[in-house]
Every structure is written in structure tokens, then in C-alpha cells.
Amino acid sequence: MIAQHIVDRFVAILGPKGVITDPDDIAPWVDDWRGRYHGRAAAILSPATTQEVADTVKLAAELGVPLVPQGGNTSMVGGATPPADGSALILSLRRMNRIRALSPHDNLAICEAGVILSVLHEAAENAGRRFPLSLGAKGSATVGGLVSTNAGGTQVLRHGTMRALVEGIEAVLPDGSVFDGLDALKKDNRGYDIKQLLIGAEGTLGVVTAASLRLAPAIAARAVAWVGVQTPADALALLRLCETMLGDSVEGFEVLADETLGFVLGHIPGTRSPIETRTPWHVLIEVDHADLSEPGPSERLESALAAAFEQEIAVDAAIAANEAQAEAFWRIRESLSEAERAQGPALQYDVSVPVAKMPAFMVEAAVAAERAFPGTTASSFGHLGDGNVHFHVRAPKGTGDGPAWIAAQGQAINAFVHDAVVAAGGSISAEHGIGQMKRAELARLASPARLAALRAIKTAFDPQGLFNPGKLVP
Amino acid sequence: MIAQHIVDRFVAILGPKGVITDPDDIAPWVDDWRGRYHGRAAAILSPATTQEVADTVKLAAELGVPLVPQGGNTSMVGGATPPADGSALILSLRRMNRIRALSPHDNLAICEAGVILSVLHEAAENAGRRFPLSLGAKGSATVGGLVSTNAGGTQVLRHGTMRALVEGIEAVLPDGSVFDGLDALKKDNRGYDIKQLLIGAEGTLGVVTAASLRLAPAIAARAVAWVGVQTPADALALLRLCETMLGDSVEGFEVLADETLGFVLGHIPGTRSPIETRTPWHVLIEVDHADLSEPGPSERLESALAAAFEQEIAVDAAIAANEAQAEAFWRIRESLSEAERAQGPALQYDVSVPVAKMPAFMVEAAVAAERAFPGTTASSFGHLGDGNVHFHVRAPKGTGDGPAWIAAQGQAINAFVHDAVVAAGGSISAEHGIGQMKRAELARLASPARLAALRAIKTAFDPQGLFNPGKLVP
Known part of the structure; x- marks a missing residue:
């Protein structure tokens, strides 16, 4: 545990308001939100300005104190949990929560690291724009964390991950210097793109203090459809058809197995299947227009679905007749994680493969996993157009003790799934990052x-290894 | 000069075909194409496979031989010219010129580094797609060079620079290891994005051997307009209006001063102004559709221009009535460099500032430069929507000896212009890179x-400093 006299040195530069030492106030921030990783920390350092962050980092470098940058603490991979031995302090960016500027004219918002995603959503909306990235933790996740984990979500198909939305970055590097790259330059070839390096670095190369973020036009009209298809290959063919006929207006394209839909209908009250026919696979499509020109998204989506029926790609389909129905369709998608949890213990994987290989992967990896681990059932859902699925392997029916099953089987199943991903030329972390998990x-x-x-980059930026120790870099 | 017995070691692994030593064959590749930088090299190493590149790099590391990676040798900043003392060998990628795969279905081409841009254009076109990046040197520039310089061009507004089009990279790092990141993954959060680091690194961190590149749908219909406006601010307002009304279909949006148009009309035979009215500024707009749906690009562009007249943003406008007229409009834009050269000696700057600041920069920087350097005339043209202009300061009328004027005034004017760029939060290199210039x-x-x-990244990747010495990293 970091000693009190060390903590006092930080109090001296940040003031009492800038250093949290009450164990009750620290408690919510030393474990990850899913309760899988447990840490300890003598204090949470909470600077309020970039200069205070720089002073904090400089002092930490001088004293050799490891720092764990933290935003909303919503990591899926234990990326923001301090070490269990208390050898690090938490560097919270939550007090840096100003939106420094928001220009609808330039489609740009300059946000400090502690701005919460839903706050940014609201500010953009009030200015007649939107920030086109969202995820379940939007009420807690912060801009700094979203940038540092290159967050994804359901709008990546059209708008890209955070990487595509970040136009500039301000960060404090491990030596305490301020990297001032906030100016939103569309073209900038002054050597290595430091900004790109900090995006997704999980706080291991320094700490992001602010970002210039690209806004999108508000949605003027949308259409949401539920489509039943026979196979993931048909789902991909449907996506390509939509892209050809609807261009960039396809905002969402989510895929799930009928079995997964069954879990939602079984566990989530008030849900019902949007279509009559039982098909092996389902697709949720959203098409958005920024203006009210004709033909609108419903008419255009209808034409695309007509072509899909003609080509025998789609079996059944329903276009939401109104906003309430559209919300109901999306509610199914948004309840998948909860329904899967209710269904019983499972190992969950956030993986990606090249889009063209995804249909085969979804089918073959599930069959192979079920064969290799008798009694398990495997399936996947997610963002087909991004080549990113959440692949789940569920414990055999009747498994009472989930944690015991995971302890016994987890490592072998992990290795099996990840090997399959690598064999398909994929990534073992599509959107959640590496963290400690x-x-x-x-x-x-x-x-x-x-x-x-x-390793070379880590050492170059952080030779003392003080930034988010134990995360990302093997 | 590298000794013959060292060159022989490379002949031993690459064969005589893989090592060019005839001075006549080397001559075209040791100077830059604009004749500003002059180098020497005992040999051009020309491996034909990734394995041969890896072997070459390993041997160079072992022998401590510096390498200058080279594609089409079309750098604007002396980035591919070897050192004048002959202390390095050229590593040419031109023999690695296979398109390994091209899938119109996946909108993806996997190209080796030596594939020439115009060859890729043609291959994509034959497959019913296009590669949406082009520039003057397309007949010589190679994929490896385009990736390594994060090339731009006139389509960046819609499609981004090379960075946005590269989905995967294969490269040989300075220790001879092969970084195999060719798989096109839309989402991949396995730590620092090495691919992004290699893009725009100008061959100083290793050598790109292949890239997976994103293709776009072919153009089914296009409309090209020439618009006369009063100020760059009006030009930006027109761009915003077009973006609102035409969405992502705005493919080109180029701005130039009436004076610059005058140079073209004066020096380039067969050109004429597309509009009757003389306005202080001009805009060239291209709107493209990938399908033939109605309303087509001409009708939509017409509506946007009608709105621009109503808002008094535009003074005069002409929409090309046919392909020949569209080509004639574009020919004016493509002749700007030639016309500027014919006009007399000038210093040319490739700079960017935030888009919102560009209108003011275009006017104020020109006025300030003319005041600071009496007799000079300054103006800019280029990609307003990217915040990227090519800013020119022309020698006083009657200056006979251009090189002498540049030798006398160049450094002071460089500093003046770059200081103005930095004051506006901009970049001294928008799309050409740093190189040695x-x-x-x-x-x-x-x-x-x-x-x-x-510097830290350079040292981390290339501790011996063997890759493209004297370029980019100060």
C-alpha cells in the first residue's frame, strides 16, 4: 500500500478536494463493475485541470508512483482496476468534466476526459446534432475512457469506432509533458500519428485529458426493420444488398440466432417476436436520414427488402410502423446480454474476423465448440457488418455452480475459441480491449x-512502467 | 559510398536480378523528381517477395547498412532520396507489384507495395469498383509510398486520406521481423495500433510490403459545377450547405482565387472560365452517385445551388452539361500547378488549419505575407473542406533568377508562413509529409x-537508425 506521506505529497499540489482518501469513497472504484477484478488503492487523485494532471504525473514520475487512469470504471476487461497489492494510486479524470466547446456549424465538440457519454449525447442533441456512438454504459462511461479503449457499439458500421470520431487529443505523457493535439485537422502529416497511438492505449502510454470529437447531423427520419433469414451468409448478402441500395444510410445491422431471440422472449417481460415465421437467424436493420427528402427511409428500406425477397435472401420481415414499435425491436437487441445472463452461466467472447469470413465463423466455431466441450451450447450475436460478434459458450444444462464451471473449463474454452479466431485471421479483442483479462x-x-x-512503444513512452501497470502489454 | 563487398552480400541473397548496380540504372532514382535533392547510392536492392525483404533487412541490420525505402520516387519533400554521401542503399519495392487479391464483393484489394496507383485504379474499375484516391503522380506513385506518406488528393473530403482506406498492413520492421497485419478487421483492439503508426511514417520505422485497401462503389452518375463566390467564407458556407442538402455524395470541393484562375486562362491553351461573371473566388464541386436513382446528382446539385443563390452565398454558377464540359472544369483545377509555375518563381506551402479557420487564413495570411515581403504576391488554392490549402508566395514581378530569390528569401518566408500556420493551430505538412525538406x-x-x-518511437523501432536516415525525425 502506498504510504500516507506519499499521498500527502499529492494533497500538497491538488488540495484536499483533489485527493480522495476515505475508504468508503474509494471502495466503488477499486473493483470492476462486474465484480471480477479486485484492487486496492490508498487514494484517488482527482485533478480538475490539465495543468493539475501534468503536475500530478510529474510528481508521480519523480516519486516512482504507479498510476491507474480511470474514467467511469466500466471496463469489460478489468482495464481500470488498480493492482490488488495497493501499489498504485487511481488517477480519476471525473472532475475534468467540461465540454469546452461545441460547434454545430463545425460538427465538433471539445470535451474533457471526464465528460459522461450521455451528457455529450444531450449537449449535441440540444445543438441540433448527435454524437454517433453509444453503448450500454453511456450513463457512466467517460470520453477519456471511450477514447482510451477505442470504444465501439452498434453504430460502428456507419460512423466507425471512437478512432473515426476523434479529431484531436490532449494528453499528459508519462514524463508530465502535455501533448497538445486538440486542433481538429483533417490532414496532418507531421510524422507519426501520436493521436492514433493514444487511442486504444488503455492509459498505458499516458492519460487523455480532452478530445475533439466529430458530431453528426441529427436524425430527421428513421426506419427500423426485423428480418428473418436462413443463415448468417444470407444476413451478409442482405447487408451488401442494403449497402448497394441504401448507401451510407444503413446505421444499424445486428444479427442474432433464433435461439438467442428465444432467450429474450423467455426472460424479458413484454417482449415478442417482431415476425410470425420462425427462422434460424434474425437481422435488425436501422436506416437513418438526416433530412426529410423523399423517398424516406421506410420507402427505401421497403424497396431493399422487396429485392431481398426476390433474391430469396429474406424469409420474413416487418418494418416498424411507428417509434414505439421501433423501440420494441431495439429493446430485443439491447436485452440480449441480460437474457443470456438469465439463461445461465456462460463464457463470453468479444471477437472479430474479416467480414467475409464471419458467416462461416458464426456457424462453424459454434459447432466445433459444442463438439469439443460436450454439453455446452454456443452461439453468437452482434455486429455482422463490422466482423464483430459476441460469441458465447454456455455451461451444460443444469450446471448449478457457474463460477466453479468457469474455473474448471474456462481456460481450455478460452484457448479453443481464441485459436479459432486466430485461425480465421481475427482479433481476440474486437471492441473491449485487452486490460488484464x-x-x-x-x-x-x-x-x-x-x-x-x-513492448518497444510502451518502454519508449513509459520507461518506468508507471502507467496502468499490469494492463494490455504482456 | 557503401563498399562493393557489402553490396555483394546482398547479391548473395537476392541474386543479380535483385540488386541494381549499373550507375545508369541507378541514376533516375537518386534524385527527387523535382531536382531539388541529390543523392548517391552504390546499389538499389530490389527484393521480389516479403521474405526477400525480410532477409534483406536482417542482413542490413547485421551489417549496419542504412536503407532508403523507395516506391515511385514521387515525394514532394525529398522523402525517398538517399543521402548525398552514398552511405545508404536504396530499398526499392517496385518488383513487388502483384495485386494479391481483389474482391468486389468485399470491396477490398490486397496490393503489394510496388503496385502503381493507376494500375490499381484500372484493376478496381475492371471489377466494377474504384479506389477513391488519386493524385498527379498516379502513373508512378506506388501503394507502399502512398501508405507510407498517408497520401491525400482531391477526394479526401468524402473518402479520407490513405489512412482511412488502409484496412490492413504487412511490413518488415527494422529487425527483419514481419508484421503481418493484412487481415482487414473493422474492429481490432489488441493494443496499440501499429498499422496507424506505419501509415505516414515515411519508411523510418520499417518498410511496408503490402496493404489491404478499401474500394468504393463505381460512380454511376456525376455532376460537376463551377461556382463564383465573393469570399472564402462564402465558399465554406456553400460547402456546409452542400453537405446538409447532398450528404456524403459531395466528392470534390476545390477552391481557388480569381487571380489563380487567371494564370490558368493565361498559360494553359484551350481553357476558358466556366462562368461569365468575374468573382473574387471560385469553387469546383463534384457530386457523385453510385446508383441511377432519381433525383440524380445534377438535379440535387441544382437544388443546392438554388438555395445558395437564395442565401446570397453564390454569385454565379454553371453545371457541366456533359462529360466533356465536366472534364474541362476539372482540367482547370488540374492545371493550377503548371500555371503557377509558368507565372514565375514561387515558394509553395502545403499546409492545413482547422476548417473553420481556413477562410480567414486564406485571406489574412496572404495579406500579411505580401506586407512582410514587399513585391511578393500570395494566394492559395485547394481543399477547403479538408482545411488544406496550397499556399503560394510568388517572387516580385520581374524576378529573373528564381533560385537566387529562393536562396535569399526562402528561409525567412518559410518561417513567416509556418509561424502563421502554427498560430492558427495548423500543421506545416498537410499531405506531403516532412521528408528532408x-x-x-x-x-x-x-x-x-x-x-x-x-524520437522515442523512432528509437524504439529502429535503435540503429538504419531506416530512411535523415528523414522526418528531427
Whole structure:
């Protein structure tokens, strides 16, 4: 545990308001939200300005104190949990929560790291724009965390991950210097793109203090459809058809197995299947227009679905007749995680493969996993157009003690699934990052060139190894 | 000069076909195409496969031989010219010129580094697609060079720079290891994005051997308009209006001063102004559709221009009535460099500032430069929507000896223009890179944090400093 006299040094520069030491106030921030990783910390450092962050980092470098940058603490991979031995302090960015500027004219918002995603959503909406990235944790997740984990979500197909939405970054590097790259330049070839390096670095190369973010036009009209298809290959053919006929207006394209739909209908009160026919696979499509020109999204989506029926790609389909129905369709998608949890213990994987290989992967990896681990059932759902699915392997029916099953089988199943992903040329982390959860698997599976590059960059930026120790870099 | 017995070691692994030593064959590749930088090299190493590149790099690392990666040798900043003392060998990628795969279904082409841009254009077109990046040097520029310089062009507004079009990279790192990141993954959060680091690294961190590139749908219909406006601010207002009314279909939006148009009309035979009215500024707009749905691009562009007249943003406009007229409009834009050269000696700057600041920059920087350097005339043209203009300062009328004027005034004018760019929060290299031409200015103007990061990354990847010595990193 970091000693009190060390903590006092930080109090001296940040003031009492800037250093949280009450164990009750610290408690919510030392474990991850899913309760899988448990840490300890003598204090949470909570600077209020970029200069205070720089002073904090400089002092930490001088004293050799490891820092764990933290936003909303909503990591899926234990990326923001401090070490269990209390050897680090938490560097919280939550007090830096100003939207420094928001220009609808320039479609740009400059947000400090502690701005909560839903706050940004609201501010953009009030200005007649939107920030086109959202996820379940939007009420807690912060801009700094979203940037540092290159967050994804359901709108990546059209708008990209955070990487595509970040136009500039301000960060404090491990030596305490301020990297001032906030100016939103569309073109900038002044050497290595430091901004890109900090996006997705999980706070291991320094700490993001602010970001310039791209806004999108508000949605003027939308159409949401539920489509039943026979196979994931048909789902991909439907996506390509939609892209050809509807262009960039396809905002969402989510795929799930009929079995997964069954879990939702079984566990989530008030849900019902949007279509009559039982098909093996389902697709949720959203088409958005920024203006009210004719033909509108419903008419255009209808034409695309007509073509899909003609080509025998689609079996059945329903277009939401109104906003309430559209919300009901999306509610099914948004309840998948909860329904899967209610269904019983499972191992969940956030993986990606090249889009063209995804249909085969969804079918073959599930069959192979069920064969290799008798009694388990496997399936996947997610963002087909991004080549990103959430692949689940559920414990055999009647498994009472989930944690015991995971303890016994987890490592073998992890290895099995990740090997399949690597064989398909994919990534063992599509959108959740590496954190501490996937570090060993990254070490096992990454090519020597990639591992050497990761380590060399880490050492170059953070020779003392003080930034988010134990995360990401194997 | 590298000794013959060293060159022989490379002949031993690449064969005589893989090592060019005839001075006549080497001559075209040791100077830059504009004749500003002159180098020497005992040999051009020309491996034909990724394995041969890896073997070459390993041997160079072992022998401590510096390598200058080279594609089409079309750098604007001396980025591919070897050192004048002959201390390095050229590593040409031109023999690696296979398109390994091209899938119209997946909108993806996997190209080796030596594939020439126009060859890729043609291959994509034959498959019913297009590669949406083009530039003047397309008949020589190679994929490896385009990736390594994060090339731009006139389609960046819609499709982004190379960075946005590269979905995967294969490269040989300075230790001879192969970074195999060719799989096109839309989402991949396995730590630092090495691919992004190699894009725009100008061959200083290793050598790109292949890239997976995103293709776009072919153009089914296009409309090209020439619009006369009063100010750059009106031009930006027109762009915003077009974006609102035409969405992502705005493919080109180029701005130039009436004076610049005058140079074209004066020097380039067969050109004429597309509009009757003389306005202080001009805009060239292209709107493209991938399908033939109604209303087509001409009708939609017409509505947008009608709104622009109503809002008094536009003064006069002409929509090309046919392909020949569209080509004639574009020919004016494509002749700007030639016309500027014919007009007399000038210093040319490739700079960017935030888009919102560009209208003011275009006017104020020109006025300030003319005041600071009496007799000169300054103006800019280029990609307003990207915040990227090519800013020119022309020698006083009657200056006979251009090189002498540049020798006398160049450094002071460089510093003046770059200071103005930095004051506006911009970049001294928008799309051409740093190479050797802008290295000193980068050292003078970059923040300490940026410089330290550049140097740390360079040392981490290339501790011996063997890759493209003397370029980019100050």
C-alpha cells in the first residue's frame, strides 16, 4: 500500500478536494463493475485541470508512483482496476468534466476526459446534432475512457469506432509533458500519428485529458426493420444488398440466432417476436436520414427488402410502423446480454474476423465448440457488418455452480475459441480491449513482431512502467 | 559510398536480378523528381517477395547498412532520396507489384507495395469498383509510398486520406521481423495500433510490403459545377450547405482565387472560365452517385445551388452539361500547378488549419505575407473542406533568377508562413509529409511533447537508425 506521506505529497499540489482518501469513497472504484477484478488503492487523485494532471504525473514520475487512469470504471476487461497489492494510486479524470466547446456549424465538440457519454449525447442533441456512438454504459462511461479503449457499439458500421470520431487529443505523457493535439485537422502529416497511438492505449502510454470529437447531423427520419433469414451468409448478402441500395444510410445491422431471440422472449417481460415465421437467424436493420427528402427511409428500406425477397435472401420481415414499435425491436437487441445472463452461466467472447469470413465463423466455431466441450451450447450475436460478434459458450444444462464451471473449463474454452479466431485471421479483442483479462492470451497468440512493437512503444513512452501497470502489454 | 563487398552480400541473397548496380540504372532514382535533392547510392536492392525483404533487412541490420525505402520516387519533400554521401542503399519495392487479391464483393484489394496507383485504379474499375484516391503522380506513385506518406488528393473530403482506406498492413520492421497485419478487421483492439503508426511514417520505422485497401462503389452518375463566390467564407458556407442538402455524395470541393484562375486562362491553351461573371473566388464541386436513382446528382446539385443563390452565398454558377464540359472544369483545377509555375518563381506551402479557420487564413495570411515581403504576391488554392490549402508566395514581378530569390528569401518566408500556420493551430505538412525538406521546421515548431514522442518511437523501432536516415525525425 502506498504510504500516507506519499499521498500527502499529492494533497500538497491538488488540495484536499483533489485527493480522495476515505475508504468508503474509494471502495466503488477499486473493483470492476462486474465484480471480477479486485484492487486496492490508498487514494484517488482527482485533478480538475490539465495543468493539475501534468503536475500530478510529474510528481508521480519523480516519486516512482504507479498510476491507474480511470474514467467511469466500466471496463469489460478489468482495464481500470488498480493492482490488488495497493501499489498504485487511481488517477480519476471525473472532475475534468467540461465540454469546452461545441460547434454545430463545425460538427465538433471539445470535451474533457471526464465528460459522461450521455451528457455529450444531450449537449449535441440540444445543438441540433448527435454524437454517433453509444453503448450500454453511456450513463457512466467517460470520453477519456471511450477514447482510451477505442470504444465501439452498434453504430460502428456507419460512423466507425471512437478512432473515426476523434479529431484531436490532449494528453499528459508519462514524463508530465502535455501533448497538445486538440486542433481538429483533417490532414496532418507531421510524422507519426501520436493521436492514433493514444487511442486504444488503455492509459498505458499516458492519460487523455480532452478530445475533439466529430458530431453528426441529427436524425430527421428513421426506419427500423426485423428480418428473418436462413443463415448468417444470407444476413451478409442482405447487408451488401442494403449497402448497394441504401448507401451510407444503413446505421444499424445486428444479427442474432433464433435461439438467442428465444432467450429474450423467455426472460424479458413484454417482449415478442417482431415476425410470425420462425427462422434460424434474425437481422435488425436501422436506416437513418438526416433530412426529410423523399423517398424516406421506410420507402427505401421497403424497396431493399422487396429485392431481398426476390433474391430469396429474406424469409420474413416487418418494418416498424411507428417509434414505439421501433423501440420494441431495439429493446430485443439491447436485452440480449441480460437474457443470456438469465439463461445461465456462460463464457463470453468479444471477437472479430474479416467480414467475409464471419458467416462461416458464426456457424462453424459454434459447432466445433459444442463438439469439443460436450454439453455446452454456443452461439453468437452482434455486429455482422463490422466482423464483430459476441460469441458465447454456455455451461451444460443444469450446471448449478457457474463460477466453479468457469474455473474448471474456462481456460481450455478460452484457448479453443481464441485459436479459432486466430485461425480465421481475427482479433481476440474486437471492441473491449485487452486490460488484464486478455493479457496472457495476447502474449500467447500475438506474432513476435506485434509483441515486440507493443513492448518497444510502451518502454519508449513509459520507461518506468508507471502507467496502468499490469494492463494490455504482456 | 557503401563498399562493393557489402553490396555483394546482398547479391548473395537476392541474386543479380535483385540488386541494381549499373550507375545508369541507378541514376533516375537518386534524385527527387523535382531536382531539388541529390543523392548517391552504390546499389538499389530490389527484393521480389516479403521474405526477400525480410532477409534483406536482417542482413542490413547485421551489417549496419542504412536503407532508403523507395516506391515511385514521387515525394514532394525529398522523402525517398538517399543521402548525398552514398552511405545508404536504396530499398526499392517496385518488383513487388502483384495485386494479391481483389474482391468486389468485399470491396477490398490486397496490393503489394510496388503496385502503381493507376494500375490499381484500372484493376478496381475492371471489377466494377474504384479506389477513391488519386493524385498527379498516379502513373508512378506506388501503394507502399502512398501508405507510407498517408497520401491525400482531391477526394479526401468524402473518402479520407490513405489512412482511412488502409484496412490492413504487412511490413518488415527494422529487425527483419514481419508484421503481418493484412487481415482487414473493422474492429481490432489488441493494443496499440501499429498499422496507424506505419501509415505516414515515411519508411523510418520499417518498410511496408503490402496493404489491404478499401474500394468504393463505381460512380454511376456525376455532376460537376463551377461556382463564383465573393469570399472564402462564402465558399465554406456553400460547402456546409452542400453537405446538409447532398450528404456524403459531395466528392470534390476545390477552391481557388480569381487571380489563380487567371494564370490558368493565361498559360494553359484551350481553357476558358466556366462562368461569365468575374468573382473574387471560385469553387469546383463534384457530386457523385453510385446508383441511377432519381433525383440524380445534377438535379440535387441544382437544388443546392438554388438555395445558395437564395442565401446570397453564390454569385454565379454553371453545371457541366456533359462529360466533356465536366472534364474541362476539372482540367482547370488540374492545371493550377503548371500555371503557377509558368507565372514565375514561387515558394509553395502545403499546409492545413482547422476548417473553420481556413477562410480567414486564406485571406489574412496572404495579406500579411505580401506586407512582410514587399513585391511578393500570395494566394492559395485547394481543399477547403479538408482545411488544406496550397499556399503560394510568388517572387516580385520581374524576378529573373528564381533560385537566387529562393536562396535569399526562402528561409525567412518559410518561417513567416509556418509561424502563421502554427498560430492558427495548423500543421506545416498537410499531405506531403516532412521528408528532408521540412525536418528543420518541424524541429523548430513542434511542441516538446510531440518531438520527444517522435524520437522515442523512432528509437524504439529502429535503435540503429538504419531506416530512411535523415528523414522526418528531427
